Amino acid sequence: MIIPDFDHSSSRKILNWMCLGNLTVQEYRTMNIYVIVGTCNYYFHSLMSERSILSLPHDETRVLLHSCCAPCAGDILETLVASKIEVTLFFYNPNIHPRHEYDIRKEENKRFAEQLQIPFVDADYDMENWFLRTKGLEFDPERGQRCAICFDMRFERTALYAYEQGFKVFSSTVGVSRWKDMEQVNESGLQAASRYPGLTYWTYNWRKGGGSQRMVEIAKHAHFYQQEYCGCAHSLREINQKRQRAGRDRVKIGVKYY
Numbered sequence: 001m002i003i004p005d006f007d008h009s010s011s012r013k014i015l016n017w018m019c020l021g022n023l024t025v026q027e028y029r030t031m032n033i034y035v036i037v038g039t040c041n042y043y044f045h046s047l048m049s050e051r052s053i054l055s056l057p058h059d060e061t062r063v064l065l066h067s068c069c070a071p072c073a074g075d076i077l078e079t080l081v082a083s084k085i086e087v088t089l090f091f092y093n094p095n096i097h098p099r100h101e102y103d104i105r106k107e108e109n110k111r112f113a114e115q116l117q118i119p120f121v122d123a124d125y126d127m128e129n130w131f132l133r134t135k136g137l138e139f140d141p142e143r144g145q146r147c148a149i150c151f152d153m154r155f156e157r158t159a160l161y162a163y164e165q166g167f168k169v170f171s172s173t174v175g176v177s178r179w180k181d182m183e184q185v186n187e188s189g190l191q192a193a194s195r196y197p198g199l200t201y202w203t204y205n206w207r208k209g210g211g212s213q214r215m216v217e218i219a220k221h222a223h224f225y226q227q228e229y230c231g232c233a234h235s236l237r238e239i240n241q242k243r244q245r246a247g248r249d250r251v252k253i254g255v256k257y258y
Contacts, residue, residue, distance in 0.1 A: 054083040056169050057200050062086035064165070066158040066172040068093055069227060070108035071258070073173045074218035075211050077116055088167075089113045092123035092157045094130040095150050097233040101253050102127075108225045123157060130232075138234050143181045150232065151188035155201070159192035163199055171202035176215060178207065179230065219258040226256045 056063055063080065067073040067089050080087045091109050096102040102125060113120040133153055137146035155172065162170040170193070175185040182205065189201035205211075219226070228251045229239040240250045 054079060054085065054204070056085060057202055058168065060169045060200075062088070062167065062169075063202065064088050064090050064158065064162040064167040064170040066090045066092065066154060066170065066174070067109050068172070068174050068177075068231070069105050070112045070222070070224045071215055071219040071226070072176045073109060073112065074222065074224070075214040076173050076176065076206050077112065077118060078218065081116055081118075088119040088121060090121045090123065090158050090161060090170075092126075092154055092161075093231065094124070094126040094153070096231040097127065097236065098253065099125070099127075101227070101231070104225050104254050105227060105231075112222065112224075121161065123161070129153075134232075134234075140234075142179065142230070142235070142238075143184060146232075146234070147181070148184055148188060151185055152191065155188050155192035156195070159196060159199060159201075163196040168198060169200050169202050171204065173206070176206040176211060178212060182207070216258075222258070224258050225254070226258050228256060 063085060065073070065076065065080070065087050073089070077087065077089070089109065091106055093102070093105070096105060106122065110120050110122070130150070130153060134146050134149055137144070137149070140146035151174065154174075158170055158172070161167075170189075172185065172189060174180055175182045186201070186203045189203065193199045193201035218224075229235045236251060243250060
């Protein structure tokens with residue numbers, strides 16, 4: 001059937017083709033018509049910007065991508081697939097609290113990776129170590145030292161796995177969020193990569209070219225779980241305090257979806 005609600009602006013491109021299970025999206029450029037072939041429970045589209053075809057640093061062909069959550073990973077994964085880059089998803093996020101929230105975010109990541117036929121690496125839930133490393137910074141503000149230590153911890157583990165498995169390039173989805181300090185994220189990534197010879201942290205700005213907007217669009221069509229706080233126990237406390245002051249209900253784990 002013809003999809004009536006795609007954005008046909010000249011600044012956007014759709015993948016020439018993409019298979020998600022039994023769903024195939026095809027493009028007929030000359031007629032500017034988009035067609036879905038196949039049957040499924042939902043339709044999924046990926047609007048690509050002019051940055052749709054990317055190249056990795058040093059002409060590498062594969063990348064290890066640390067992922068914080070499915071919504072942040074959506075546009076990035078589709079862009080990498082469209083660019084014919086071999087990507088492996090690495091999930092290591094011991095900051096996420098409580099465990100139920102962690103499990104939901106991990107399963108959403110895993111579900112999307114399986115749809116795209118992307119390898120998914122499930123690392124340890126090292127929560128006790130995370131609390132130990134951030135001790136004394138419980139009331140540090142967002143984008144402060146606690147966040148820097150959190151990034152360091154997650155990227156150190158990602159870099160180690162990348163080196164052990166022969167990856168020359170790794171990156172992360174964390175920086176796509178407008179709530180994060182991109183320079184802070186990149187600094188942690190570069191520092192982690194510097195520990196190992198021949199390893200590069202890819203500092204690509206995933207926000208540019210409408211990346212943040214497509215992140216939301218993909219999340220809605222995939223019906224991803226919509227987390228309502230960054231992930232750690234301290235961010236959950238802070239958001240609940242803000243809600244209480246505004247007369248709103250506390251965050252409910254596992255309830256809200258796009």
